[in-house]
């Protein structure tokens with residue numbers, strides 16, 4: 001069928017959203033041969049077999065119907081159990097909604113908590129969805145810079161300075177995309193206290209909580225401001241389940257009540273057999289063994305890429321202790337913007353990296369490298385970069 005030419009009346013709201021600036025880079029790369037992409041933000045591992053088998057079994061057993069909007073009770077129990085076992089945090093299953101990934105969880109939080117006249121503080125740089133979520137919620141956006149000298153942690157003093165009567169929410173994301181930074185207890189505590197003192201929400205997006213290296217630990221913000229914290233979390237990274245669209249949110253009862261109203265009419269519920277597989281992911285020892293293995297491999301690659309980058313001319317990496325990204329500073333002498341550099345690298349080394357400005361203004365002068373790519377590819381990409389940069 002061909003659509004006739006006609007005038008379409010579209011809601012202006014959607015124009016508030018900016019499509020990713022890096023699409024052009026990917027489009028250009030897709031037309032070139034032999035390109036290695038270090039731009040990918042998803043695990044290259046396959047979902048552990050034990051989880052796949054659980055989903056197949058669930059379909060055969062008839063988990064093909066609607067479930068309660070908030071999710072299958074046993075699955076929500078398993079999520080609560082997980083917080084108890086890993087972090088000694090007591091969460092009531094009634095405070096959990098199973099969502100279509102962390103994307104949905106953050107969207108629900110923005111829509112339920114913010115409106116015109118409210119401000120949200122979003123780090124700069126930050127993962128791309130928060131700013132777009134804020135725009136659709138018509139909230140005012142303030143960016144708090146993350147600085148290298150603070151190891152890309154939010155500076156509590158700077159945060160206090162930014163808070164006004166309009167401030168409703170702070171977004172946090174540790175281990176961090178794009179910097180690979182992790183949180184420390186002192187900062188977590190200080191931010192928790194600020195959130196309580198000024199009564200602002202913390203929306204904390206924690207999908208990389210298991211990818212930690214060099215002894216780094218995870219400090220879930222719910223521990224430090226339990227009444228103010230909304231968690232967005234996901235199975236996407238931990239269990240290499242990006243395509244399954246499985247995540248959850250944890251929030252205080254009043255907040256959950258509002259979030260579920262929206263969730264019920266947009267998603268209804270996450271696929272029932274996917275939720276059943278989620279129970280296996282959390283409770284079966286074999287899925288955790290797979291997570292440990294992924295973590296070990298990521299760490300090997302992280303060290304490998306850092307080793308190359310530390311010797312490479314014109315680039316200086318920040319040493320990350322979390323997630324699967326490396327945030328790399330471009331030498332000022334090169335006189336190239338992040339976008340120019342990414343473009344230059346694609347042309348001259350056939351390697352894709354993400355310009356730091358995709359994550360905010362503070363990303364100028366930086367690029368993000370993902371090591372969620374096979375070792376051989378990483379080595380090849382590093383050698384090509386080394387060769388290209390040595391010629392400058």
Ligand SMILES: Cc1ncc(COP(=O)(O)O)c(C=O)c1O
Pocket residue numbers: 041100101102103104127173177205207233234235236242246247
């Ligand atoms: C920080 C962060 N939050 C959320 C997401 C979205 O994850 P999900 O697949 O759970 O929706 C991503 C994906 O890259 C991410 O990096």
